[in-house]
Amino acid sequence: xxxxxxxxxxxxxxxxxxxxxxVSFGFGIIFSDFLDQYQIGGFKLGFWFAxxxxxxxxxxxxxxxxxxxxxxxxxxxxxxxxxDKH
Amino acid sequence: xxxxxxxxxxxxxxxxxxxxxxxxxxxxxTNDFYIAGKGVNPVANGMATAADWMSAASFISMAGLxxxxxxDGSVYLMGWTGGYVLLAxxxxxxxxxFGQYTVPDFIGTRYYSNxxxxxxxxxxxxxxxxxxxxxxxxxxxxxxxxxxxxxxLGVVIGMCIVFFYAxxxxxxxxxxxxxxxxxVLIFAYLVPAIFxxxxxxxxxxxxxxxxxxxxxxxxxLLDKLDQVTTDLGFNAYTQNSxxxxxxxxxxxxxxxxxxxxxxVIVRFFTVPxxxxxxxxxxxALIFIAILYSTAPAVSAFARINFIDSVQNVEYxxxxxxxxxxxxxxxxxxxxxxxxxxxxxxxGDALEGTKPKFVEGxxxxxxxxxxxxxxxANNNEVYIDRDIMVLANPEIAQLPGWVIALVAAGALAAxxxxxxxxxxxxxxxVSHDLLKKTFMPKITDKQELLYARCSAxxxxxxxxxxxxxxxxFVAQVVAFAFGLAASTIFPAxxxxxxxxxxxxxxxxxxxxxxxxxxxxxxxxFKFINIEFNYAQxxxxxxxxxxxxxxxxxxxxxxxxxxxxxYSKPPEHVYEMVDNxxxx
Numbered sequence: 001x002x003x004x005x006x007x008x009x010x011x012x013x014x015x016x017x018x019x020x021x022x023v024s025f026g027f028g029i030i031f032s033d034f035l036d037q038y039q040i041g042g043f044k045l046g047f048w049f050a051x052x053x054x055x056x057x058x059x060x061x062x063x064x065x066x067x068x069x070x071x072x073x074x075x076x077x078x079x080x081x082x083x084d085k086h
Numbered sequence: 087x088x089x090x091x092x093x094x095x096x097x098x099x100x101x102x103x104x105x106x107x108x109x110x111x112x113x114x115x116t117n118d119f120y121i122a123g124k125g126v127n128p129v130a131n132g133m134a135t136a137a138d139w140m141s142a143a144s145f146i147s148m149a150g151l152x153x154x155x156x157x158d159g160s161v162y163l164m165g166w167t168g169g170y171v172l173l174a175x176x177x178x179x180x181x182x183x184f185g186q187y188t189v190p191d192f193i194g195t196r197y198y199s200n201x202x203x204x205x206x207x208x209x210x211x212x213x214x215x216x217x218x219x220x221x222x223x224x225x226x227x228x229x230x231x232x233x234x235x236x237x238x239l240g241v242v243i244g245m246c247i248v249f250f251y252a253x254x255x256x257x258x259x260x261x262x263x264x265x266x267x268x269x270v271l272i273f274a275y276l277v278p279a280i281f282x283x284x285x286x287x288x289x290x291x292x293x294x295x296x297x298x299x300x301x302x303x304x305x306x307l308l309d310k311l312d313q314v315t316t317d318l319g320f321n322a323y324t325q326n327s328x329x330x331x332x333x334x335x336x337x338x339x340x341x342x343x344x345x346x347x348x349x350v351i352v353r354f355f356t357v358p359x360x361x362x363x364x365x366x367x368x369x370a371l372i373f374i375a376i377l378y379s380t381a382p383a384v385s386a387f388a389r390i391n392f393i394d395s396v397q398n399v400e401y402x403x404x405x406x407x408x409x410x411x412x413x414x415x416x417x418x419x420x421x422x423x424x425x426x427x428x429x430x431x432x433g434d435a436l437e438g439t440k441p442k443f444v445e446g447x448x449x450x451x452x453x454x455x456x457x458x459x460x461x462a463n464n465n466e467v468y469i470d471r472d473i474m475v476l477a478n479p480e481i482a483q484l485p486g487w488v489i490a491l492v493a494a495g496a497l498a499a500x501x502x503x504x505x506x507x508x509x510x511x512x513x514x515v516s517h518d519l520l521k522k523t524f525m526p527k528i529t530d531k532q533e534l535l536y537a538r539c540s541a542x543x544x545x546x547x548x549x550x551x552x553x554x555x556x557x558f559v560a561q562v563v564a565f566a567f568g569l570a571a572s573t574i575f576p577a578x579x580x581x582x583x584x585x586x587x588x589x590x591x592x593x594x595x596x597x598x599x600x601x602x603x604x605x606x607x608x609x610f611k612f613i614n615i616e617f618n619y620a621q622x623x624x625x626x627x628x629x630x631x632x633x634x635x636x637x638x639x640x641x642x643x644x645x646x647x648x649x650x651y652s653k654p655p656e657h658v659y660e661m662v663d664n665x666x667x668x
Contacts, residue, residue, distance in 0.1 A: 006666055029334055029337065040297070041298065042306030044308075047308070050160035051152075054167075055375050056379070058167050058171050058371060058375070059372055062171060062175075065174060065364065065368075069361070069668075
């Protein structure tokens with residue numbers, strides 16, 4: 001039971017941390033020059049990710065994590081309650 | 087009212103507010119003093135964390151640094167926000183579940199060793215004092231420029247305010263004062279940014295404004311900035327000039343360092359539930375992102391306004407702010423071609439970079455410096471990057487009340503961070519050193535008294551740093567983040583995610599991270615300063631980014647050493663299982 005909870009938790013973490021790495025180190029640094037050939041308004045895309053986009057996505061990532069973990073906590077709690085009844 | 091009296095009014099009112107809140111929220115017990123009785127609402131805690139985090143460096147220095155670094159400055163933007171993702175996902179919920187008072191508490195208990203606790207306390211005190219020194223310099227600059235009082239008197243006033251609410255209120259007082267300070271500082275940051283954005287691009291949202299076209303033209307602001315900077319011999323504003331490995335490592339060191347900073351982590355001990363710790367990290371990052379997404383816009387506006395308002399202008403008719411900042415020694419002008427006009431371009435204007443002012447005036451009334459002109463370029467202007475945010479409203483000719491507001495905001499940023507740091511220092515002394523190590527028999531009341539005393543001593547030491555600023559403040563910032571990344575972060579992370587790690591592994595890891603990182607930084611920043619450039623660095627990694635390599639070394643050594651010794655005892659396994667449960 002605890003093992004399942006922990007495994008689901010790790011899965012969420014690995015996915016979210018990969019996205020975190022991709023938007024900051026990926027788009028903002030490693031592929032930044034490549035992305036600079038595209039432009040949104042006056043921003044070159046790589047520059048925008050480095051100075052704006054990554055920050056916004058960090059906020060979004062944390063709230064996705066909060067949502068997924070609350071769901072997982074609830075599921076785990078419901079299952080626990082089930083077991084107590086038996 | 088003139089700007090001067092408005093500044094006194096705004097600063098006075100904000101100080102009165104902080105003291106009022108401190109009296110209302112006094113701490114009654116050690117629980118109140120260390121972690122605010124675990125009763126702080128997650129949104130309020132998010133705001134307090136944001137104020138705690140955004141220091142004089144974020145408020146005053148960061149936008150100025152980015153204005154001169156251009157795209158290379160992104161390391162600060164990503165580094166100082168991305169760490170919150172790590173904190174929210176990998177540390178905060180578990181440490182909150184652990185439910186103790188301090189970061190060394192966790193390390194001492196998880197690795198069942200007072201030696202590990204002691205190593206953590208040493209790292210923590212070093213990191214925190216490094217940081218406090220920077221805050222006090224910020225307080226000094228604001229007081230001397232805007233209130234025209236002596237820097238020392240300014241520092242003493244700042245100390246008294248912090249003393250009052252930190253010693254009296256502990257974490258509880260600090261938390262609620264920081265909520266107020268956040269409101270003051272964010273308002274003070276946004277108002278001039280919005281004004282300037284409207285003036286330059288006609289767009290009231292600075293985050294969009296700096297990607298917009300300049301008023302009455304179809305040229306994008308950033309394109310013009312690229313043009314102007316390359317014309318003057320600088321690197322193009324939207325392009326990197328540092329190598330990618332270095333940018334990668336600096337960003338990583340700042341991110342992992344942020345997640346390992348004790349004064350930030352301890353904020354998540356103050357909320358009622360584990361789920362609140364996660365939510366609180368999210369709110370904190372929203373509040374931080376409001377300032378951090380505005381900062382690069384401020385940088386771009388400041389760079390273009392600065393160049394526009396001084397380039398080829400006669401010194402005698404130069405703007406008032408130029409001479410005001412010259413008066414306190416943060417701007418200098420040396421007329422190399424003797425034409426009475428200010429010329430600004432790439433390169434150091436003076437030999438030895440920083441101006442050494444001497445008595446007397448030059449041909450045009452400028453302050454004389456004893457440095458020789460640097461003949462390798464035509465640049466005539468020395469400008470300290472720290473002044474860009476403070477000077478920005480004046481450069482853009484905004485009304486006096488905006489300038490007064492910025493002064494109050496800068497003080498809020500410096501004081502809120504200083505208070506948070508002082509509390510972490512005092513808690514680690516009274517709780518980790520005295521209660522848990524040397525004097526286990528003291529009662530809760532006595533511990534609270536010791537906590538208050540050590541807070542008072544810490545404030546005195548911080549004040550001394552402000553009055554006699556060590557010349558190495560800028561250099562030691564690399565230290566604070568490097569050490570947090572290479573010692574504290576891996577110990578916490580592995581402690582939660584790798585049960586098998588034992589005492590021997592953890593201590594060996596922390597010590598190797600500590601020794602590697604600090605010797606690299608000391609070698610390049612203090613011993614062989616003339617070698618401090620890319621050819622001599624390990625893989626081209628600057629001392630600012632070496633903390634990331636230190637962290638890798640820590641993890642590898644910890645895992646290797648750990649495998650030679652027996653497993654941790656059963657109760658540690660149970661403890662880790664327990665913090666992994668919601």
